[in-house]
Amino acid sequence: MIRGTGPPAGPFGVRVKMSAISRAIESYGLRLERRRLRLRARRKLRELHKVADRTAVIRPGDILLFATVRNERARLSDFLAHYRSLGVEQFLFVDNGSTDGTGAVLADQPDCSVWETSASYRRARYGVDWMNGLLGRYGHDSWTLVVDADEFLVYPHCDTRPLRALTDWLDDGSVRAFSAMLIDLYPKEGERVQGPVAGLPGSVVRARWFDPANYTLSRNPRYGNLWIQGGVRARTFFGADPRRAPALNKIPLVKWRRHYAYVSSTHTLLPRGLNLVYDDTGGEKAAGALLHAKFGPGFADRARAEAARGEHFDGGSEYRAYVRALEEGAALWCPDSQRYSGWRQLESLGLISAGSWA
Numbered sequence: 001m002i003r004g005t006g007p008p009a010g011p012f013g014v015r016v017k018m019s020a021i022s023r024a025i026e027s028y029g030l031r032l033e034r035r036r037l038r039l040r041a042r043r044k045l046r047e048l049h050k051v052a053d054r055t056a057v058i059r060p061g062d063i064l065l066f067a068t069v070r071n072e073r074a075r076l077s078d079f080l081a082h083y084r085s086l087g088v089e090q091f092l093f094v095d096n097g098s099t100d101g102t103g104a105v106l107a108d109q110p111d112c113s114v115w116e117t118s119a120s121y122r123r124a125r126y127g128v129d130w131m132n133g134l135l136g137r138y139g140h141d142s143w144t145l146v147v148d149a150d151e152f153l154v155y156p157h158c159d160t161r162p163l164r165a166l167t168d169w170l171d172d173g174s175v176r177a178f179s180a181m182l183i184d185l186y187p188k189e190g191e192r193v194q195g196p197v198a199g200l201p202g203s204v205v206r207a208r209w210f211d212p213a214n215y216t217l218s219r220n221p222r223y224g225n226l227w228i229q230g231g232v233r234a235r236t237f238f239g240a241d242p243r244r245a246p247a248l249n250k251i252p253l254v255k256w257r258r259h260y261a262y263v264s265s266t267h268t269l270l271p272r273g274l275n276l277v278y279d280d281t282g283g284e285k286a287a288g289a290l291l292h293a294k295f296g297p298g299f300a301d302r303a304r305a306e307a308a309r310g311e312h313f314d315g316g317s318e319y320r321a322y323v324r325a326l327e328e329g330a331a332l333w334c335p336d337s338q339r340y341s342g343w344r345q346l347e348s349l350g351l352i353s354a355g356s357w358a
Contacts, residue, residue, distance in 0.1 A: 030271070030272060033263075033270065034259065034271065037129075037261040037262075037263065038132065041133035041136060041261065042136070044130055044133055045130070045137070047117045048115035048117050048130060050113075050114075051095070051107050051116050054110070054111070054112065055092070058090050060141070061141075061142065063087055063088050063090075063143050063144075063167065064088070064091075064138065064142050064143070064145070065083055066091075066134055066139070066144060066146045067091070067092075067146070067147055067148060067149060068094045068096055068148075069093055069102055070097060070098050071302075073100045073101050073102045073105055075203055075293075076102065076105055076106065077202075078201035078202050079149050079201070079203075080112075081201065083153075084111075086163040087163040089111065090112075090113070091106075091113070092113045092115075092134055092138060093113070093115070094115050095114055095117075096116075096119075097116075120311065121311040122310075122311045126313060135256050135260070139256035140256060140257060141256070143163075143253065145253050150292060150294050151182070151252075151290040151291070151293075152201055152203070152204060152290065153288060153289075153290055153291075154288055154289050154290075155286075155288030156343055156352060156353070156354035157354070157357070159199055166178070166253075166286075169357055171255070176254065176255045177274045177275075178251070178254075178286065178288065179250065179251050179277035179278070179287045180250050180251075180288040180290045181228060181248055181250070181287065181290070181351060181352070182248040182289075182290045183248075183289050183290065183340075183351065184248075184292045184294060184295065185204060185208060185291055185294075185295065185296075186209050186210070186295040186332035186337075187209065187295065188209055189333060204291050206296050206297060208339050209332075209333055210231070210337065211232050211334075211337060212336070212338045212351075214231060214234065214235055215229070215230035215231060215248070220268070220275075223269075223270075224276060225251070225269075225272075225277075226277075227247055227267075228249040229242060229245045230245065231248060232295075236325060236330050236331070236332055237325045238321060247265075250267060250290055251268075251277055252266050253288075259271075260274065284353045285353065286355035287355070289351060291340065300326050303323050304319075306319040307319035307323050
């Protein structure tokens with residue numbers, strides 16, 4: 001019998017061969033998925049209608065912010081002021097059927113481009129298709145932020161260093177993506193609303209408490225990104241099954257390229273190397289936080305409206321959970337809550353990190 005050459009005989013040789021084949025198949029599948037997402041995003045751009053187009057003034061290297069909004073007029077002043085103060089140079093918004101004048105307010109801003117659509121938020125994969133489309137068209141080779149109107153980015157030294165200092169440092173280290181954990185803020189019942197606080201948006205001042213711990217972390221085996229859950233939403237609204245609580249891991253700041261794509265909100269990216277925003281060898285990578293002012297004034301009414309609209313994930317089940325808990329008198333604040341005082345506090349709690357950015 002003639003024996004051919006090939007991988008070593010025996011179980012060990014078979015495992016090595018199959019592992020290499022499996023990795024190749026998985027890698028090919030992810031490339032196809034990314035291509036499909038990019039094609040889908042280009043098609044979904046047809047659903048957007050220009051209201052104010054100032055993209056012609058975008059300069060190479062500008063820091064750009066992208067967001068999908070709906071009925072956010074009350075937050076716009078805080079939102080725009082916060083990101084302008086950090087150094088965002090141009091804003092690109094999709095207004096998804098606002099009825100409170102959000103689109104008109106944004107269209108009047110000299111640094112904002114606005115598209116409107118009445119198309120389904122759910123069928124656009126909760127706005128991700130629209131964001132991928134605009135990122136591919138306008139974000140190539142720029143540092144881009146993708147956030148919601150109730151998310152306020154903070155990072156180490158943000159009180160003294162603009163966003164440009166952070167992105168320049170990331171560029172110097174050939175780092176393409178920067179993570180920011182979502183930290184839910186909420187008010188304390190009966191507490192008087194304070195006046196302005198230097199460096200903090202009004203939305204944060206009005207809902208300034210957060211959970212300093214109570215977070216779980218796992219790794220997504222397919223995409224390699226971390227999956228973080230916990231905080232007040234797991235504790236108060238999903239206490240019976242914390243695994244159903246919303247994800248808190250986000251990668252909102254990316255040096256964008258045309259072939260990139262968000263997979264699920266800003267939780268997951270392709271190529272999957274962009275998701276490796278953590279150090280699994282015992283060190284630390286720089287990371288920030290998104291202060292999430294969802295639970296501010298008017299939240300109960302918004303939760304009821306979104307639960308009825310059913311355009312969010314799983315038909316709005318998250319918002320139905322909010323409504324049920326609030327109707328039952330659930331309290332957000334607890335004795336372990338801490339009042340937010342600045343990025344150094346978050347660093348001391350291990351929720352953000354300066355890494356090697358001294």
